[in-house]
Amino acid sequence: MDHQVQTQTGAPSAQREQPRKTDLGSSLASSGGDKTQTNAGALAKGLGWFSIGLGLAEIFAPRQLARTIGVANGNTSLLPLLGMRELASGIGILTQTQHSSVWLKSRVAGDVIDLGLLGLAFSARGSSRTRLAIATAAVAGVTALDVLSSAQTANGQTPRTITRSIAIQKPAAELYAFWRPLQNLPRIMNHLESVRALDAQRSHWVTTPIAGKRYEWDAEITEDIPNERLAWRTVPEADVVHHGRVTFEELGERRGTVVSVRLDYAPPAGKLGVGITKLLGQAPEQAIGKDLRRWKQLLETGEVPTTAGQPSGRRTVLGRVLP
Numbered sequence: 072m073d074h075q076v077q078t079q080t081g082a083p084s085a086q087r088e089q090p091r092k093t094d095l096g097s098s099l100a101s102s103g104g105d106k107t108q109t110n111a112g113a114l115a116k117g118l119g120w121f122s123i124g125l126g127l128a129e130i131f132a133p134r135q136l137a138r139t140i141g142v143a144n145g146n147t148s149l150l151p152l153l154g155m156r157e158l159a160s161g162i163g164i165l166t167q168t169q170h171s172s173v174w175l176k177s178r179v180a181g182d183v184i185d186l187g188l189l190g191l192a193f194s195a196r197g198s199s200r201t202r203l204a205i206a207t208a209a210v211a212g213v214t215a216l217d218v219l220s221s222a223q224t225a226n227g228q229t230p231r232t233i234t235r236s237i238a239i240q241k242p243a244a245e246l247y248a249f250w251r252p253l254q255n256l257p258r259i260m261n262h263l264e265s266v267r268a269l270d271a272q273r274s275h276w277v278t279t280p281i282a283g284k285r286y287e288w289d290a291e292i293t294e295d296i297p298n299e300r301l302a303w304r305t306v307p308e309a310d311v312v313h314h315g316r317v318t319f320e321e322l323g324e325r326r327g328t329v330v331s332v333r334l335d336y337a338p339p340a341g342k343l344g345v346g347i348t349k350l351l352g353q354a355p356e357q358a359i360g361k362d363l364r365r366w367k368q369l370l371e372t373g374e375v376p377t378t379a380g381q382p383s384g385r386r387t388v389l390g391r392v393l394p
């Protein structure tokens with residue numbers, strides 16, 4: 072069967088229907104898994120830098136800022152305090168990505184305060200109502216962005232990217248031949264219960280129980296260049312919404328092949344998010360490396376270590392979210 076979905080130039084086959092977008096299609100921006108930044112992540116990061124910039128202006132140039140937005144010069148005493156709040160929120164968003172939704176919510180609360188203060192400024196002597204109206208409209212727009220970004224991160228739409236590579240002393244063709252029949256993957260991924268092909272491009276994945284629950288999803292191949300690259304993404308309603316790819320870069324005769332895996336995923340929040348955290352583990356990069364080392368040992372020596380008799384053995388990531 073010819074599995075090649077794209078030509079070497081990346082042009083999709085005319086006979087192939089374009090893959091459907093997942094529920095996260097607007098957030099996980101993807102082009103064969105090449106793009107690393109998502110709309111949700113970019114928005115949160117942008118708001119973080121905006122918060123820092125505004126905070127510095129409020130702290131170090133309160134009078135100039137007050138004049139710009141139309142506030143009377145005598146009413147600038149609160150601006151440095153507001154600046155410290157903005158600065159803390161911005162730093163929190165940029166440095167504590169796992170808790171960015173908390174800091175974004177603090178920005179929303181700050182926006183409400185700012186709108187209230189601007190409303191009071193309209194009645195102050197010496198204030199410019201025209202400039203205040205413009206400033207109020209700008210703050211209202213930023214508030215809408217803060218609310219949107221907070222909702223996206225709270226819903227788990229801020230993605231994470233994992234990459235890992237390993238050199239295996241086998242030609243790319245042999246590695247691809249093992250990987251492409253997806254039912255082979257449970258051999259190197261402990262606790263992956265089954266992979267069942269639904270058609271030439273779609274497959275169904277099931278994990279063994281995690282805290283009494285099995286996770287399963289359908290995935291579809293989005294790019295398939297034999298011996299070079301394989302890319303995929305989940306279809307809607309998947310337990311773990313993600314996309315990724317594996318590439319095979321042959322180093323030359325008898326020098327082996329570098330296999331690189333990349334995953335972009337966004338675990339949901341709430342009770343399901345707790346299960347997804349268990350599914351992915353606390354050190355996913357290390358877990359992916361463990362999967363690849365197991366595969367390397369299997370292909371190079373014909374043997375692979377197991378965790379038989381170790382029911383609490385750590386689960387590996389590739390066996391949970393590929394493809």
